[in-house]
Amino acid sequence: MDTERGLNQRKADEALRSLFKGAGHSTAPESMDARILARIAVTAPAGVAMEPPIIPLGGWIGAGVISIGLVGAAVLSPSPGGTGWVDQALNKLPKLDLAYILTSPWILAITVGAITLFILDSILSRRRLTSVTH
Secondary structure, three states, X not given: OOOOOOOOHHXXXXXXXXXXXXXXXXXXXXXXXXXXXXXXXXXXXXXXXXXXXXXXXXXXXXXHHHHHHHHHHXXXXXXXXXXXXXXXXXXXXXXXXXXXXXXOHHHHHXXXXXXXXXXXXXXHHHHHHHHHHO
16 A cells, blocks of 8 residues: 555555556557567477486495495304304394294285385386486
């Protein structure tokens, strides 16, 4: 509202309507559509650039191989008399019953759910990437 001239909401609306009525109706020039379409055709569409991952696939594979190798070397290293640090560390670990783990409905449900979500994420990511590149 225009407080300097003392206009309230209704008077301000009337002033604005009279301004638009005074300006009249104007139409765009005939060549306006062609100029807009020509400008749009020249402008290249902005594509989506996928950022490379922070750790590439080779890095994950290498880290996995090194981890498995270190764990395997630590577990399989011979220790005479069973008093080595590896044997002491292994004796402190809780003993896991593999039969119970494989037959537990909770662990199986979590595993199936995680695998299902991983598969769905892979499918949806592949669809998104193929739609961006085409």
